[in-house]
Amino acid sequence: MDEAKIKALISLLDDEDVEVISQVEKELLAQGGSMIPFLEKEWEQNFNPVVQKRIEDIVHLLQFILLEDRFAQWKKTGGADLMEGLWLVCTYQYPDLEFATIKSAMEQIYYEAWLDMKPDMLPMEQVKVLNNVLFNKLKFSSNTKNFHSPANSMISQVLESKKGNPLSLCAIYMMVAQKLKLPIYGVNLPSLFILTYKNENSQFYINAFNKGLIFTKEDIDNYLHQLNLAPIDVFYQPCSNIDIVARVLRNLIISFEKLSEMERVDDVKKMLHFLTGEKY
Numbered sequence: 001m002d003e004a005k006i007k008a009l010i011s012l013l014d015d016e017d018v019e020v021i022s023q024v025e026k027e028l029l030a031q032g033g034s035m036i037p038f039l040e041k042e043w044e045q046n047f048n049p050v051v052q053k054r055i056e057d058i059v060h061l062l063q064f065i066l067l068e069d070r071f072a073q074w075k076k077t078g079g080a081d082l083m084e085g086l087w088l089v090c091t092y093q094y095p096d097l098e099f100a101t102i103k104s105a106m107e108q109i110y111y112e113a114w115l116d117m118k119p120d121m122l123p124m125e126q127v128k129v130l131n132n133v134l135f136n137k138l139k140f141s142s143n144t145k146n147f148h149s150p151a152n153s154m155i156s157q158v159l160e161s162k163k164g165n166p167l168s169l170c171a172i173y174m175m176v177a178q179k180l181k182l183p184i185y186g187v188n189l190p191s192l193f194i195l196t197y198k199n200e201n202s203q204f205y206i207n208a209f210n211k212g213l214i215f216t217k218e219d220i221d222n223y224l225h226q227l228n229l230a231p232i233d234v235f236y237q238p239c240s241n242i243d244i245v246a247r248v249l250r251n252l253i254i255s256f257e258k259l260s261e262m263e264r265v266d267d268v269k270k271m272l273h274f275l276t277g278e279k280y
Contacts, residue, residue, distance in 0.1 A: 003038065010042050013054045021054065028058050033066045063095045064267065068274055075275060079241035083175055086155040089248050092267065097156055105159040109172065110179045112137060117180060123197050123204075124214070126182055131212030134173060138162065142169065142209045150255040153248050166209035167193040167247055173208045185238030188247065189220070190227060196238060246276050 012024045028035055036059055043055045070088050079085055083106060087099045113133045117126065134140045143152050143163035151157040155171065158164035164172070170186055170193050177184035183199045184206070195206040205220065207213040217236060224231050249272040256264040273279055 006035070006038050007042070010039070010046070010051070010055070013051045014048055025054075025058055029061060029065075033062055036062050064092075064270075067092060067095075067271070071271065071275055075242065079245065082171065082241040082244060083155075085241055085245040086171060086248065089245060089252070089271075090154045090156045092271065093150065093154060094156060102156055102159065106172070106175060106179075109134070109138065110176050113176055113180060123199070123202060126180075127184075127197060127206060127212060127214060130173065130177060130180075130182075134176070134208075135211040140164070140169060140172070141211075142166075148255050148258050150252055150259070153252045153255060165251065166207075167244070167251060169208040170195050171244060171248075173206070173212070186244050187236065188239045188243055189223070189235055190229060192223075193244075193247065196236075198238065242275065246272060246278075249275065 006028075009024050009027055012020055015021060015024075028039070039055050039059050039062075043052055043059075046052055046055070067088065070091075074081075074085055074088060083102060084099065087097070087102050090097050090102070113130055116129045116133060121129070140162045143149065143161075143165060146152070146163075147165060151161065152163075152165040152168055155168060158168045158172065174184055174186055174195055177195075182197070184195050184197050187194045187196050187205065192207075192209070195208060197204050197206065203217070205215050205217070207215065220236060221231055224235060229235075249268050252268045253265055253272070256262075256268060269279075
């Protein structure tokens with residue numbers, strides 16, 4: 001569609017006829033994501049608030065369709081790259097965020113940890129190095145004051161503020177650890193996300209929300225007992241990257257519900273359903 005036709009269609013967005021508006025939106029949406037720059041340009045040049053709002057709605061729909069496509073591609077890989085999945089979640093709120101921005105920030109954290117790692121370190125020593133780098137040197141910490149803020153589920157915001165929830169802090173910890181070739185993985189506990197260091201010789205657990213506190217299987221047993229829950233295998237063993245991103249989306253749903261942002265709640269529920277097939 002040429003620019004003249006785009007302008008002609010957009011000019012109809014101030015029409016009072018609902019059918020006309022519906023047809024215009026349908027034609028613009030049919031053009032796909034390539035339409036977004038044109039619409040954003042028209043938004044800047046148009047001073048009619050009604051037209052601006054309709055343009056915003058169309059742009060949001062196009063961005064959401066693009067996000068679903070990207071999630072589909074990521075899902076096809078089996079969620080191979082956790083960083084990519086977390087970036088996709090961020091692009092819901094920050095559609096112009098570049099993947100390279102997150103990757104660069106993560107590379108810097110990895111470099112800081114790599115400098116302090118020594119060959120032949122024992123597992124506990126490796127974890128102590130990571131704990132020191134993340135929580136003492138770089139000052140990452142738990143966001144207890146604004147625990148339910150949507151920012152805690154956006155890795156870009158957590159990397160910037162250095163404050164996050166259990167899941168986001170564990171995700172950063174895990175991605176750095178795995179780049180260092182350490183066998184550290186996420187574990188889906190009820191109401192708490194933790195990490196496990198697991199190899200053929202040993203297994204123990206790490207709570208990134210509590211500055212990398214190390215604990216044992218017996219501690220998980222006690223935690224589950226307090227919650228009156230049966231000790232099933234999923235509470236002790238590594239989960240997948242898709243499981244992690246799905247939990248991020250569930251956290252976002254709760255965050256937006258608490259802010260009464262119900263349109264966003266519906267959007268994130270659609271994303272969760274698209275990723276996992278589950279209905280929230």
